[in-house]
Amino acid sequence: MIQKLKPFLPHFLLALSGAISVFSFAPLYLFPLMWLSLAALTFFIQKSASPKAAAWRGFSFGLGFFLANIYWVFISLNTFGGVPAPMAAGGVLVLAAYMALFPALAGWLTLKLPSPASLRVLLLPTVFILTEWLRGWLFTGFPWASIGYSQSPMTPLAGYAPIGGVYLIGWLLCLCVALIVSKPKWLKGWGIVAGIWLAGWGLNQQEWTSKVGEPVKVSLVQGNISQDIKWDNAFYLGSLKNYLELTQKTRGQLVVLPETAIPSFISSVPDWYPKMLRDAVAPRKADLILGIPVLGAHEAEYYNAATVMSDPALPLYKKQHLVPFGEFIPLPWLFNWIYQFMDMPLSGFSRGAVKQAPFSLASGQIAANICYEDVFGREIINALPEATMLVNLSNLAWFDGSWAAAQHAQMSQTRALETGRYMLRATNTGVTAIIDEKGRFKKVLPERQAGILEGTAQNRSGSPPYAWGGDYPLLIALGSLLIALGLLKRRQ
Structure with a gap:
C-alpha cells in the first residue's frame, strides 16, 4: 500500500508547500515561508524525470498555492452571490486548477528548454516569472498572489520595485532560492x-520622487455597509x-469615500443629497471624491466610476479594468448561464479609457x-508622471x-513603491489606509467598522x-x- x-x-508535499505560501502574504507577512515554498518547488522540479513529470509537479504546487490564496472567492459566490455551496466550491476549484496551469507550464519549460548545465539554475526563475506575468495578462489577467508581493514592502527585495516592479522582485526571489x-x-x-539583498537595501534608501508642496490633510471614510444590504432599496436612504453623517465629521482638505458609496445612478439620487455633501466640505474648500455608477452616452452603457462631488461639473474617472464575472461577462455565449444562479447587481459595466487624466x-x-x-502595476503607471498622488476606492465587503x-x-x-507615490485607500469595510511612497502604512483604520481615517499625505x-x-x-530581458541560454547550449 505504501509503495x-x-x-x-511529491505531489502531496508540493501541494502542501504551495498552500503554506498563503501565510507569507498579508495579513501575516511571514515572508520566509515563500522561500520554503519555492524551495520545495525548485527541488522537486529539478528531480523530475521528464518535462511531463515536471509539469504535473508544477500543477500540484499551483493547485495548493491557489486554493489557499483565493479561497475567499467562495465567500463572494456563495454568501453574497447566492451560488449554491457545491457549485461555489466547484467554481473555486476550477479557477485554482486553471491558475495552476501556469506553474505547470513553468515546470515543463524548465526541463524542456536547452541550457548549459552550469546555467540551468537560471531557467526555473525565468520561466516561472514569465508564466506568472502571462497569468496576469491572459483573458484580461488575474495576477493575484504574485510571489513578489510576499517580499513587499518589508524585505530588501522590495527595493527593486521602483526598478522593475513586482515581477522583478519575484524573479530575484526565485533566483535566490534556486x-x-x-x-x-x-x-x-x-x-x-x-x-542581491544588499543592493535591494541600498535601492530602498534611494528617493525616486520629490515632494510637491506641503503635506495635505486627508480624510478617508469607511462606511461599513454590509454587502447583503448595500444594493437593497429598503436600506438605500x-x-x-450614513455617508453624509460621516462626511460631515471629516476635517481633511481631501475627503475620499469608497467605491459605489452612492449605490445608484446620479439620476436616482435625491436632489438634496449632492448639495448636502458639498455643504459638508465647502466651509474649508475641501475636495470630495466618491464612487458612484454612472450612465454612458448610449443605451445600456454604464460605468463603475469615481467623481469629484465637490465640483458641480462632476468630473469622472471611469473604471477600465473590470472584474471578470463580477463586472462583466467574459464570452457571454459560453458563460451567460452562470448568472441564473448569481445575484450580481450591475454586472454588465462598460470599460473606461485606458489612459485618463488625473483629477x-x-x-x-x-x-x-x-x-x-x-492589482495591475502596468496600468497604474498610466497616470504618471502627471499624477502626484494615487487614490484607490474599493468595496471588499464581497469577501x-x-x-x-x-x-x-x-x-x-x-x-506605492513602484510609482513613488502615496496611495490612499478608501474602502467600505477595510483595509482603509494611508500608504507612503515607500509602501509603508502610515495609518490604518480597523476593518469592519464605520469610521474616518484622518491623516496627512504628501504629493x-x-x-x-x-x-x-x-x-x-x-x-525583454528574460526572453533574451x-x-x-539556448544559443550557448547549441555551441556546446
Whole structure:
C-alpha cells in the first residue's frame, strides 16, 4: 500500500508547500515561508524525470498555492452571490486548477528548454516569472498572489520595485532560492544572494520622487455597509445618510469615500443629497471624491466610476479594468448561464479609457483607481508622471471576514513603491489606509467598522524607472536570457 502511494508523495508535499505560501502574504507577512515554498518547488522540479513529470509537479504546487490564496472567492459566490455551496466550491476549484496551469507550464519549460548545465539554475526563475506575468495578462489577467508581493514592502527585495516592479522582485526571489537549493555548498552562490539583498537595501534608501508642496490633510471614510444590504432599496436612504453623517465629521482638505458609496445612478439620487455633501466640505474648500455608477452616452452603457462631488461639473474617472464575472461577462455565449444562479447587481459595466487624466484639484493631481485595478502595476503607471498622488476606492465587503482585503492592501503597498507615490485607500469595510511612497502604512483604520481615517499625505513628482517601461524591459530581458541560454547550449 505504501509503495503504491509513494509516487504521489511529491505531489502531496508540493501541494502542501504551495498552500503554506498563503501565510507569507498579508495579513501575516511571514515572508520566509515563500522561500520554503519555492524551495520545495525548485527541488522537486529539478528531480523530475521528464518535462511531463515536471509539469504535473508544477500543477500540484499551483493547485495548493491557489486554493489557499483565493479561497475567499467562495465567500463572494456563495454568501453574497447566492451560488449554491457545491457549485461555489466547484467554481473555486476550477479557477485554482486553471491558475495552476501556469506553474505547470513553468515546470515543463524548465526541463524542456536547452541550457548549459552550469546555467540551468537560471531557467526555473525565468520561466516561472514569465508564466506568472502571462497569468496576469491572459483573458484580461488575474495576477493575484504574485510571489513578489510576499517580499513587499518589508524585505530588501522590495527595493527593486521602483526598478522593475513586482515581477522583478519575484524573479530575484526565485533566483535566490534556486541558487541555494541547487548549489547549497557553493559560496559564490551565497555571495550572489547576499549581494542581491544588499543592493535591494541600498535601492530602498534611494528617493525616486520629490515632494510637491506641503503635506495635505486627508480624510478617508469607511462606511461599513454590509454587502447583503448595500444594493437593497429598503436600506438605500440609510446608506446615503450614513455617508453624509460621516462626511460631515471629516476635517481633511481631501475627503475620499469608497467605491459605489452612492449605490445608484446620479439620476436616482435625491436632489438634496449632492448639495448636502458639498455643504459638508465647502466651509474649508475641501475636495470630495466618491464612487458612484454612472450612465454612458448610449443605451445600456454604464460605468463603475469615481467623481469629484465637490465640483458641480462632476468630473469622472471611469473604471477600465473590470472584474471578470463580477463586472462583466467574459464570452457571454459560453458563460451567460452562470448568472441564473448569481445575484450580481450591475454586472454588465462598460470599460473606461485606458489612459485618463488625473483629477486636477487644490489638494493635488489625484489619480483614482477602483478596487481590482491597483492589482495591475502596468496600468497604474498610466497616470504618471502627471499624477502626484494615487487614490484607490474599493468595496471588499464581497469577501467580508477573509484575508482578501489584507492581500489587496499589500498590493496597494507595492503600487506605492513602484510609482513613488502615496496611495490612499478608501474602502467600505477595510483595509482603509494611508500608504507612503515607500509602501509603508502610515495609518490604518480597523476593518469592519464605520469610521474616518484622518491623516496627512504628501504629493510627489517624478517617475521611477518602472513608471517609464512597466513590465516590458524585464520581459525583454528574460526572453533574451532564454534565447542566450539556448544559443550557448547549441555551441556546446
